[in-house]
Amino acid sequence: MTTRTSILLVEDDAEINQLITQYLEKHDMDVVAVSNSDAMDTALSSRAFDLLLLDLNLPGEDGFSICRRVRAQQTLPIIIVTAKGEDVDKILGLEMGADDYVVKPFNSRELLARIRAVLRRAETRNRVGAGLPRQTYHFAGWRIELLSREVVSPKGIKVAMTGAEFDLLHALCENPNRILTRDQLINLTHGPTSGPFERSVDVLISRLRQKLEKDPKNPVIILTVRSEGYMFAASVTRS
Template sequence: MVTPLSILLVEDDAEIGEFISLYLANHDARTTVVPNGAEMDAAFKSGSFDLLILDLNLPGEDGLSICRRVRSERPIPIIILTSKGEDIDKILGLEMGADDYIVKPFNSRELLARIRAVLRRSDNHHAPDDGALRQAYLFSGWRVDILSRQVVAPCGMRVAMTGAEFDLLHALCENPNRVLTREQLINMTHGPTSGPFERSIDVLISRLRQKIEADAKKPLLIQTVRSEGYIFSAQVTRA
């Protein structure tokens, strides 16, 4: 028997909340709908969730602030669902830690596809193929474990990664010392259903540098190749 997904939706429009909840219920997902950040916090205290869907225009604490706060507290995948469709809004959402960004009005099938894509990239729902078992990448004292999707720093501490951040690091480890264009990285990390745009990769690169570089402003591992893309300048081995 398949265990239903548990989704937390922060949406103050009751009609949209009910529509999403009913639609996802037909696709093995149980949705808890709350109208603001305070009730979201209460929901997190009373239960666990596989995914957070977050509106930006909310009463009280705004969605971007909520996204940044949740990302700093827990590794749950986050999808922003909002009427704000400008590129700058998407960039800000990704910078705050969202895994994907959907603009209203939206197609319900697209929403479901995006949910499934984000969950495939997340720790708890990623199912590696047999060839990935016991496989890890090692570079500069770091360990990237493909099966558990864990990243361990040279000091031995685990570094939390979102699904998109891990997939980007995985792609870089598989292609060391090779210039990769933004389009190539988009295909490796987002896939065709995630509505990719080039700046999303720049945001992910920035987030990843903050986590693995000694000085994110002077990166030695993930270097920019002007007018071309990025190169992972590390000696990578497999374990």
């Protein structure tokens, strides 16, 4: 018997709560709906979930804070579902570690498609971490552990990465010495989408350079190719 996908929904609007719950349950997903961070923490401590759907405008702790906190504690996929549609909010949500961002009002079929896309990417990461070969990358003295999602510097120091930063670094390591456009990087990390996600690539590249490069203003690992995109210029080996 196939195990149903388990969704934790954090949404304080009762009508939207019911709408999302009923639609996803019709598509073979189990939904636990709560309205604030305290109830979310209780639910997370009591069972495992496959994905978190998170509103931003919540009573008490806001969604950005929740996203950052959950991402620091675990790799649970997170999709923000909110009425905040400004580009700056979308980019901030991705920087906090969200895997995707859906703006209200939304089409239920689009939400379902985005959930499935995020779950597919998470499944791929889990398969890699379950013991398949090539789960460690090495470049310029750095080590990337896919199983634990750890990034270790040449000095042996673990460098903290958000989920979005790690996924982008993973995509770059998979495609060394190849020019990748912003659209290609979006497809490799967030799936086919547009708008602020393109700008978020530039933000994430800048953040990776701050963490990986000796001189972020004159990078030698992640190069900008004018009018084309970016290239990961390091020699990458796998073990």
